Amino acid sequence: MTSYLVAQSELPEEREKRRERAGKSAGETYKATLEQLQPGARIDIAxxxxxxxxxxxxxxxxxxDAVFITGSPMHVYHETAEVDRQLDFMRAVFASGVPSFxxxxxxxxxxxxAGGKVxxxxxRMEAGIARRISATQAGRKHxxxxxxxxxxxxxxxxxxxxxxxxxGGTLLASNGATRIQAAEIKYDKGIFWGVQYHPELALGEIAVALRAQADDLLEAGLANAKEQVLSRADEIEALHKNPTDRALRWSIGIDGEFADERQRRREIVNFLGCASQLRR
Known part of the structure; x- marks a missing residue:
């Protein structure tokens, strides 16, 4: 049986807050996505x-067979016991030779x-939609x-x-907001593929996150009024419910790469298809 380990760095209080807002912790969201993509796989959460x-x-x-590292509010440049434990776990993943995403x-x-800097x-923040992500020369072949x-x-x-x-890191994609949007990292015995964006999330979860962080978005200058944040969240939630709505796609300025669930999950699908070959 194929088995995956999902590692979430949200702390207990953060997990409960996310469950209250979105119905799942970050790890539970990843598990649900993997269950849809790989029916019958055993998926553990740590x-x-x-x-x-x-x-x-x-x-x-x-x-x-593979390890998945979720998003979270953790700031890995802070020197805390929680961050140390998370980094120790990741180094153990690299040492195991098991591919990770x-x-x-x-x-x-x-x-x-692996020794990089965060x-x-x-x-500013990048929130809602990461626009115009483009592959590097290495990324176009990856x-x-x-x-x-x-x-x-x-x-x-x-x-x-x-x-x-x-x-041992290779830059695969960038955009105007964040230079490192996708990367491969080889360290110790392991290999990691990762993205700065969220292919695992349903659009409804992005809408929930925007509403929850509306004050932060105002402070970052991404909106001039809370109503603007809530309006964008409403549009993304509406797209979640009706992803083929052409008028809504036009209003938000996106295409199927963002709106269609299968296309949105492309990096996870690609990783799953290559995981057995990546094991070292």
Whole structure:
């Protein structure tokens, strides 16, 4: 039986808040997505940042076919016990040789664990839609981005970013807001594919996140009034309910790469298709 380990860095209070808003923790969202893409797979969820969490050794992680690192509010440049535990877990994943994939904070965790740098975005957040993501020369040939057009939009909400990839990192995609939008990282015995955006999320979850962080978006200068944030959240929620609505797509300024669930999940699908070949 195929088995996956999903690692969430949300702490218990953060998980409960997300369940109240969106119905699932970040790890539970990933599990639901993987269950749809790989029916019958065994999917376990771990919370390695928690003080009382199980400490995974590389040989224990080696029992899995792949590991997924979720997004979260964690700031990996802060020196805390929670961050240390999350980075230790990621280094154990690399040491196991099991291929891994992550989004948003997942990319940041992998980069930091391998020696890269993460920072708060110096100018603004990226929220709702990451616009005009474009593959680098390396990315155009990389299987993670197979099937993506020259430029695409994706769901995103983050105020931190990878500033510098570690040695062994390859930049695969960028846009005007965040230079490192997709990357491959080779470290120790492992390989990681990751993106700064959120291919695992339903659009309804992005709408929920926008409403929850409306004050942060105002402070970042992405909107002039809370009503503007709520209006965009309403549009994205409406698209979640009716992704083929042409008028709504035109109003938001997106195409099927963002609106269609299968296309939105393309990087996860590509990773799953390559995972067995990536094991080292």
């Amino acid at each position: 919370s390695p940042a928690d003080a009382d969490s199980r400490r995974f050794r590389p040989n224990e992680i080696a029992d899995y 992550g989004s948003c904070a997942g990319l940041q965790v992998a980069a930091a664990a 920072r708060r975005m110096p100018e 299987p993670l981005l197979a099937g993506r057009p020259g430029s695409w939009d994706a769901p995103a909400i983050h105020g931190d970013e990878v500033e510098e990839l570690p040695c």
